[in-house]
Amino acid sequence: MVDTTSPHVNDTSGENNNDPSIAFMRPRILLTGLRRSGKTSIQRVIFTKMQPSQTQFLESTPQLVTNHFSCGSFINFQVQELPGQLHVFPSSQSSSVTGETNEQSSSYDDDASHMLGNGYDMERLLKRCHAVVYIIDAQDDYSESIARLNMIIQLGCTVNPKIRYEVFIHKVDQLSEEAKSDTQRDIHNQVRDRFTDTGNELDHWPSTPFSSNTNSRGVLINFHLTSIYDHSIFEAFSKVIQKLLPQFGHLEYLLNYLLTASNIEQAFLFDIQTKISIATDSSPTDMQMYELCCDMIDLLINMSEIYGQPNGNDGDEIENDVDYDPTNGQEMNGIHSAAEDLYQNSSRAIDQQCYSETTDEPAFNVFDSMSSSVIKLTGGRALYLKEINHHLALICVLREEALAKQAIIDYNVKQLKDSILKL
């Protein structure tokens, strides 16, 4: 179902950087799942700050969409979203593939290695990616979804054994706590069962509960319960990205050091735009603290928008402030959507568009080098935010007494900032 009505923009490749070594290091995430499972919504809510209620109006994604996500000189990601309408064709039809031939769902078991869908070569995609994020719609019947997941894992193991698989059990906002854990357990079991059913030589998984499962071949699969209507999707995505970040270990070490040196309770490194936490210290965190940090970022940005405009804007009356919305955050600058052409064999390649999407520019011009904030809460706790670079902010949770030594904390944070920038 190629969308032929979209404009044909010029054929630049999806990569922004011409430097091959950086492009090589850029972790790739393949976002996939059945149709209407929520992939585009997740991308929109996280990366372009769409309101969750607006995502109902999103249309089906016809093509592969690539998002480049960069926050600073060393953190670069590419998120590729595969459309849900994957059709599977046996390999003998590879030369004449177009979008129209029938889907053959029964052919799941054979020829998985030549899976082609809408002109995309799964094998190639899997070879080049580092993580597969698979979305399962928890409100639907998910057996087909799990079957597809198993196929992808199977294919992935043969092609690229180092891939991590993250399964988002999505749309759980409507389920009760009990239902959530039941669903998670169910899906976990089903994935394991299907694997052993196909008779592949994958050993039985050790019976450890949900968070991480590896079998003797080292297939890493994690499960997360998510929903776009609360912060769980941000948290889950944060965890995914944290694991992929090559510098994560080093950042965590730096943050831990900061904790002990300055008597801080918790520290997070956030990307301002997407409110994903790039790194945290080693102590366990709960979601409320994470949410509070996100709200603090919103507060900072909104207040800065009102009072902190760089000089030269004074004197202009603002009649209609369309950009302002405290619940949404600021609109993004310079976002266009992207599609990448991967299918090179067919003559249909011309119809598949390329427009580039980048989030390299600093999103908020009011978030500058001296941005910081201190919020004191009842109960003796305080939140401390300090800018690291255009995209990143450090948020610390500490006791109010510890804040008294603010000069020391400031100094330590400055050292941290320098180390991070040097990375």
Place this chain on the structure above:
Amino acid sequence: MRSIIFANYSAKDTRRLGATMDVEQSYVRFLGNLILNLWDCGGQEAFMECYFTAQKDNIFKNVEVLIYVFDVQSQELDKDLHYYQSCLESILQHSSHAKIFCLVHKMDLISEDMRETIFAERQNILTDLSKPLQCSCFRTSIWDETLYKAWSQIVYQLVPNVKGLEKTLTNFAEIIDADEILLFEKATFLVISHCTRKAHRDPRRFEKISDIIKQFKLSCSKLTAAFQSMEVRNSTFACFIELLTPNTYVMVVISDPTISSEVTLMNIRNARKVFEKLEKDVARN
């Protein structure tokens, strides 16, 4: 509206409110020692008829403020205006000194480009209709900051000694060299007084700030904590929100980034005594 301003509901929470049956009375503590007796009158026809006949004396006596809410999308404008007129007559009879506010509500359901024109139209109709009484009109919606603007104006009328407060604020601003100082009531975070020494380009900032802070307060409450004070800065400004008296919060905006936080906080601490004394004097009178 009442739930959002006085009871810390979020706009989404209001969906679960039911229709108001007859008159709901509530007592709201405002500025510590001021108690607002709020009469929320249900709008169903049956009740409305009743207000102007049997309950007339009860409802319209000793009224300080009348707030009449119009649904901008109502199909029966004439009927609404008729009821409004009946209200005015009763007010004239029983509490002729009352201040009258007309809120044209649910403006979010109108497309943005039409809002100003429709509101202007309504405003004209209402001011004409209200003669010889004077009414102030506002357009509101619970989904944006216009709600706070209207209610700020409403409670501003009720703050005792508001002129004295403003004078003291101006003095304070001069002394500490602040760009702007806002005074908020503690529970509702409505702006009750302000002093602006440096012109600002956004005339709607007060209500926006009320909105921003209220949102943050709501999220804090999920953690069963509340915020006590905050400081936000960047290279062009620094803003401090602190408790000033037991019932008010003050927000100080300074654009000289070289002034350290400690200095400003100390100034605020010293100013507390002055403002507390002011409040006590007012309470005594």
